[in-house]
Amino acid sequence: MAKRNPNMAKLQSGYLFPEINRRKTEFLAKNPKARIISLGIGDTTQPIAPCIIQGLAEEVARLGTRKGYTGYGDEQGLKELRERIAEKFYDGMIDEDEVFISDGAKPDAGRLQVLFGSKATIAVQDPSYPVYVDSSVMFGQTLDYNKKTAYFDGIEYMRCSPENNFFPDLKKTKKTDIIFFCNPNNPTGSAATHDQLKELVAFAKKNRSIIVYDSAYSSFISDDNLPRSIYEIEGAKEAAIEVSSFSKSVGFTGVRLGWAVVPKDLKYDDGNSVNKDWSRIMSTIFNGASNIAQHGGLAALEEKGMQEIKNNVSYYMKNAKMIRNAFEKSRYRVYGGVHAPYLWVKIPGKTSWQAFEEILDKVHIVTTPGVGFGPSGEGFIRLSAFGQREDVEEAAKRIEGMALK
Amino acid sequence: MAKRNPNMAKLQSGYLFPEINRRKTEFLAKNPKARIISLGIGDTTQPIAPCIIQGLAEEVARLGTRKGYTGYGDEQGLKELRERIAEKFYDGMIDEDEVFISDGAKPDAGRLQVLFGSKATIAVQDPSYPVYVDSSVMFGQTLDYNKKTAYFDGIEYMRCSPENNFFPDLKKTKKTDIIFFCNPNNPTGSAATHDQLKELVAFAKKNRSIIVYDSAYSSFISDDNLPRSIYEIEGAKEAAIEVSSFSKSVGFTGVRLGWAVVPKDLKYDDGNSVNKDWSRIMSTIFNGASNIAQHGGLAALEEKGMQEIKNNVSYYMKNAKMIRNAFEKSRYRVYGGVHAPYLWVKIPGKTSWQAFEEILDKVHIVTTPGVGFGPSGEGFIRLSAFGQREDVEEAAKRIEGMALK
Numbered sequence: 001m002a003k004r005n006p007n008m009a010k011l012q013s014g015y016l017f018p019e020i021n022r023r024k025t026e027f028l029a030k031n032p033k034a035r036i037i038s039l040g041i042g043d044t045t046q047p048i049a050p051c052i053i054q055g056l057a058e059e060v061a062r063l064g065t066r067k068g069y070t071g072y073g074d075e076q077g078l079k080e081l082r083e084r085i086a087e088k089f090y091d092g093m094i095d096e097d098e099v100f101i102s103d104g105a106k107p108d109a110g111r112l113q114v115l116f117g118s119k120a121t122i123a124v125q126d127p128s129y130p131v132y133v134d135s136s137v138m139f140g141q142t143l144d145y146n147k148k149t150a151y152f153d154g155i156e157y158m159r160c161s162p163e164n165n166f167f168p169d170l171k172k173t174k175k176t177d178i179i180f181f182c183n184p185n186n187p188t189g190s191a192a193t194h195d196q197l198k199e200l201v202a203f204a205k206k207n208r209s210i211i212v213y214d215s216a217y218s219s220f221i222s223d224d225n226l227p228r229s230i231y232e233i234e235g236a237k238e239a240a241i242e243v244s245s246f247s248k249s250v251g252f253t254g255v256r257l258g259w260a261v262v263p264k265d266l267k268y269d270d271g272n273s274v275n276k277d278w279s280r281i282m283s284t285i286f287n288g289a290s291n292i293a294q295h296g297g298l299a300a301l302e303e304k305g306m307q308e309i310k311n312n313v314s315y316y317m318k319n320a321k322m323i324r325n326a327f328e329k330s331r332y333r334v335y336g337g338v339h340a341p342y343l344w345v346k347i348p349g350k351t352s353w354q355a356f357e358e359i360l361d362k363v364h365i366v367t368t369p370g371v372g373f374g375p376s377g378e379g380f381i382r383l384s385a386f387g388q389r390e391d392v393e394e395a396a397k398r399i400e401g402m403a404l405k
Numbered sequence: 406m407a408k409r410n411p412n413m414a415k416l417q418s419g420y421l422f423p424e425i426n427r428r429k430t431e432f433l434a435k436n437p438k439a440r441i442i443s444l445g446i447g448d449t450t451q452p453i454a455p456c457i458i459q460g461l462a463e464e465v466a467r468l469g470t471r472k473g474y475t476g477y478g479d480e481q482g483l484k485e486l487r488e489r490i491a492e493k494f495y496d497g498m499i500d501e502d503e504v505f506i507s508d509g510a511k512p513d514a515g516r517l518q519v520l521f522g523s524k525a526t527i528a529v530q531d532p533s534y535p536v537y538v539d540s541s542v543m544f545g546q547t548l549d550y551n552k553k554t555a556y557f558d559g560i561e562y563m564r565c566s567p568e569n570n571f572f573p574d575l576k577k578t579k580k581t582d583i584i585f586f587c588n589p590n591n592p593t594g595s596a597a598t599h600d601q602l603k604e605l606v607a608f609a610k611k612n613r614s615i616i617v618y619d620s621a622y623s624s625f626i627s628d629d630n631l632p633r634s635i636y637e638i639e640g641a642k643e644a645a646i647e648v649s650s651f652s653k654s655v656g657f658t659g660v661r662l663g664w665a666v667v668p669k670d671l672k673y674d675d676g677n678s679v680n681k682d683w684s685r686i687m688s689t690i691f692n693g694a695s696n697i698a699q700h701g702g703l704a705a706l707e708e709k710g711m712q713e714i715k716n717n718v719s720y721y722m723k724n725a726k727m728i729r730n731a732f733e734k735s736r737y738r739v740y741g742g743v744h745a746p747y748l749w750v751k752i753p754g755k756t757s758w759q760a761f762e763e764i765l766d767k768v769h770i771v772t773t774p775g776v777g778f779g780p781s782g783e784g785f786i787r788l789s790a791f792g793q794r795e796d797v798e799e800a801a802k803r804i805e806g807m808a809l810k
Binding site: 002004005006008009011017041043045046047048049050056060061064065066068069071072073103104107109110111114115116117118120130131134135138139140177178210251253254255269272274277281283284285286288289290292293386388 | 423452454468470475520582660674682
């Protein structure tokens with residue numbers, strides 16, 4: 001038969017979250033009465049706000065009328081939505097024709113690999129969201145998985161740990177074509193300062209690298225002095241693509257809506273426009289985000305919707321605070337949870353999967369093993385603040401009483 | 406700066422439909438009073454049926470309630486929807502875990518390239534839907550575009566013309582890893598017989614190729630003796646992936662919902678499961694189709710919804726008949742339009758783009774130049790039957806009176 005893409009064989013085990021789910025199901029089979037609380041996957045739990053539901057519902061109703069029905073839209077997305085994103089999230093720093101509406105930041109991160117092809121080299125934060133590494137492997141940009149280091153050879157891993165305040169030591173970082181940078185970071189919950197991003201942009205420009213900046217959690221930054229977009233850094237339009245999402249701030253994880261910003265100033269080394277290639281890729285292997293979702297996005301970016309985003313963020317960040325306090329009371333060292341809905345907890349003397357298993361076993365809470373995000377995540381677990389309040393309250397109680405051997 | 410994916414430079418001009426749109430806009434700028442009728446892009450115009458709107462609306466309403474809210478679903482899609490697809494479209498020939506819900510057949514066709522990687526070779530019908538060739542080029546599976554032949558070197562083009570009844574001469578077809586096969590075909594509107602598909606499956610099995618069978622238009626087949634799925638052919642589960650869509654039959658071109666069937670019996674030459682790799686790809690670089698769209702799909706596959714699909718198909722196929730009659734009255738040779746919503750018309754003595762320009766100029770109808778689907782489409786135009794009735798009536802009148810010089 002036809003040959004398998006040889007890069008598929010390089011991938012390690014399953015994608016992280018299916019694996020967690022498998023272990024959770026296994027635990028439940030053995031302990032059918034356990035009341036498990038999941039603080040594992042970063043999946044929203046709050047219903048979508050009424051004004052945004054209205055935006056979705058109105059488009060559904062229109063699609064049932066002859067006058068309101070529309071088929072294919074612009075592959076780049078509704079112009080009005082692109083304009084509103086440019087205005088509300090980028091304060092006019094970018095133009096609407098630099099915004100490309102998509103079905104989410106994760107699919108965009110995968111598709112983006114097509115811009116650069118199989119010969120590109122990438123750098124990633126270690127730990128980081130698995131899609132950057134996995135898609136890079138699938139597209140043939142890496143060598144084999146190295147069992148000794150637990151790294152893929154050919155990827156530049158930028159260690160982010162408490163020792164460097166979760167910002168990579170760029171002096172030790174090798175030059176690559178692409179730098180994936182998620183800020184606020186998933187999983188560590190850390191948010192970079194203006195000076196740090198300035199350093200990152202300067203580093204990219206010096207090396208002629210392109211930054212793929214993932215700002216899916218930027219709405220959770222609580223300090224207005226911290227940058228929410230890479231384009232707040234001067235010159236970043238010549239050095240960075242930004243991918244982002246409505247998933248977490250609006251509760252659209254299941255509705256699917258995100259966007260990528262590809263500035264017109266961004267060029268390849270041969271002078272060709274990255275924006276033009278992205279347009280070609282999106283119109284060829286994508287077919288537009290759902291029109292219903294896009295109208296939900298439009299409603300979310302009206303004044304009322306923006307207030308709902310704030311309410312949503314506050315709700316989850318209050319959860320984050322409770323989880324943080326509970327771990328601190330139990331004398332664990334906790335990072336994150338201030339500018340991001342993730343907490344990053346060091347469990348001394350345990351591997352991540354040991355900690356995952358013990359916490360599931362003792363207090364019936366599902367966490368995410370930090371090592372699933374990269375070798376530097378070993379010994380940590382990630383907790384998501386996206387739970388419902390009473391679950392988080394109950395989880396906090398259980399954590400406070402928890403003593404891991 | 407970072408290097409461009411060198412394969413992007415191989416692509417020819419823009420994607421077909423943006424180019425048509427550009428010319429239409431140009432024409433309108435010069436002739437602002439022209440009442441243009443578009444029979445170009447295959448975009449649905451009928452509103453979505455009330456029972457399906459209800460399915461969409463109910464999910465939207467649920468997402469606004471605490472009890473009904475859901476975030477990420479299974480990346481493979483709602484189990485109930487997969488079961489219903491297996492039952493309604495495949496009559497139990499395939500299992501629900503062989504169905505993967507997606508945002509459409511076009512994005513799936515692009516993502517599918519990841520299964521095979523940059524070393525795979527492909528065959529396509531000539532003419533065919535551009536995404537197969539373009540995604541193959543992007544993923545590095547081809548050599549350069551050959552200006553002499555107007556083909557990409559390294560792709561096996563299977564000529565489909567009136568001379569061979571639009572079914573390729575497989576005896577002359579070179580062995581490739583992948584065979585893209587769209588049936589009923591877009592753009593020619595031809596539908597293969599059971600015997601022809603049997604020959605195709607046997608050919609693929611002999612060569613150890615995998616067929617990517619695009620059945621996005623299968624609902625439009627009017628003769629129950631013609632196969633609607635490749636799996637109606639014995640042994641096809643070991644030889645074929647099928648991609649399909651709700652776009653045209655339900656009017657979901659903008660809502661975005663499709664699926665791929667990847668049978669568990671399908672293996673690579675090394676014995677690995679294609680189904681397992683597809684699951685890995687979908688959970689890594691995709692994040693599920695919109696939950697709202699999926700609930701619309703569920704409603705479409707209830708008895709009432711299935712009747713609406715039939716009504717929808719009848720409506721468009723009546724359009725097809727009118728367009729067909731009009732061209733025949735004008736003594737043009739017309740193909741298609743019986744088992745597919747596309748008509749394929751030979752315009753003697755003209756190139757496709759000349760015919761496109763003349764028809765736009767004379768009768769203000771937008772068509773699609775056949776050559777945009779491949780060199781064997783030269784001299785043809787494609788017409789879509791997806792218009793609204795009164796537009797099609799008016800277009801038919803104009804076509805009847807049309808005399809191209």
